[in-house]
Amino acid sequence: MASRPRSSRLHRTLLAALVATSVALPVSGAARPSAVPAPAPAALAPLRAATPADLGARYAVSRDGIRAAERMAADHGDRRRAAALRTMADPGRHFLSFDGRDGGRTVEVFGDLSRAERIAVLVPGSDTNLDTYARFRAGAVALQQEWGGRSAVVAWLGYETPRTVSPEALTPGRADDAAPQLANFVRELSAVKPAARTSLICHSYGSVVCARAASGLRVADIVLYGSPGVGADTVGQLHTRATVWAGRGADDWVAEVPHIRLQLPFANIGFGVDPVSPEFGARIFAAGTGGHSDYLKPGSVSLTNIARIASGKTPAEEGRHA
Structure with missing residues (x-):
């Protein structure tokens, strides 16, 4: 008869293998949704100060990137993504960085x-x-x-x-x-x-x-x-x-x-x-x-x-x- 620790390890190993198999098999046959294209973001220097002016400049650069991604999504025909990005580009939103x-x-x-x-x-x-x-x-x-x-x-x-x-x-x-x-x-x-x-x-x-x-x-x-x-x-x-x-x-x-x-x-x-x-x-x-x-x-x-x-x-x- 196996000891309890060994039996416990075996049980956990088999359970883990079952979880991995149950996850991997359905995913392997599932089609991935087509990617929505987006432009490469502008290069950003490290944030050097947390003043309103420095943060505002950073937010403005990110907002421009979101609007560019919105245009590309619209051209691609993905209205849902374009609408979401239009909302994100609202001047009241504050993004330190954005990559679509x-x-x-x-x-x-x-x-x-x-x-x-x-x-x-x-x-x-x-x-x-x-x-x-x-x-x-x-x-x-x-x-x-x-x-x-x-x-x-x-x-x-x-x-x-x-x-x-x-x-x-x-x-x-x-x-x-x-x-x-x-x-x-x-x-x-x-x-x-x-x-x-x-x-x-x-x-x-x-x-x-x-x-x-x-x-x-x-x-x-x-x-x-x-x-x-x-x-x-x-x-x-x-x-x-x-x-x-x-x-x-x-x-x-x-x-x-x-x-x-x-x-x-x-x-x-x-x-x-x-x-x-x-x-x-x-x-x-x-x-x-x-x-x-x-x-x-x-x-x-x-x-x-x-x-x-x-x-x-x-x-x-x-x-x-x-």
Whole structure:
């Protein structure tokens, strides 16, 4: 009779293989939607100051890029994308950068970054792109409104996110590509806003990106929510001085994801230890009863607690919601 540890390892391995197969097979036969063409963005120098004049110039360059992408989408016959870009080009919107290619990469600011004393950098998970951007934006708006005052939320869609139903969502490849970009952005932001309290707010696959970018970053908190794991067994392996928090809603399907990490000949699959488990070592915050897409809904326990954490306050309701 096999020992319990060996039996447990075998069970987890077989479960992981089943998940990988169930994801890979339907995706392999699915046709990808045709890409909407977009121009290459203008080269941007590093942000050197967070004054209204410097930020305004940066916003204007990005707005020109969005309008150019809108024209190209219209010429391509994609009215939906063109309409979305027309909305994004509104003078009241503030983009630090924009690239409409390959699903889109954007960095949008909510609130007055020049006066902000608290900054949250919001990092999204799977299935976030120009076609689904309104959902990501709504969460950023809700967080900034929950904060109010001298605060700013930066919605950082700086990478090509994986599709939820895809092999990429089970492997760290996209996060490995994204992490240097996120780390460079946060360092640039810290240089121009050194006195601001900055936090990384990381959803789902975005928590994998944040974990890989965490080492050495000047951030006060790293908040992981709806996370499938981050590729580390403990908080200590992130090599960060930030306080690391983790939360999960009671109805979040990500709780059913096997918390394994397998090194296979063709790929590394899974992200290891559950961030809300005691062995990982994060501080746990109550995330209420919501599902995977509900964490930043107005009025939710999770939104209240994420805002409090990023403000340096104790969550209103601390507890384990695994």
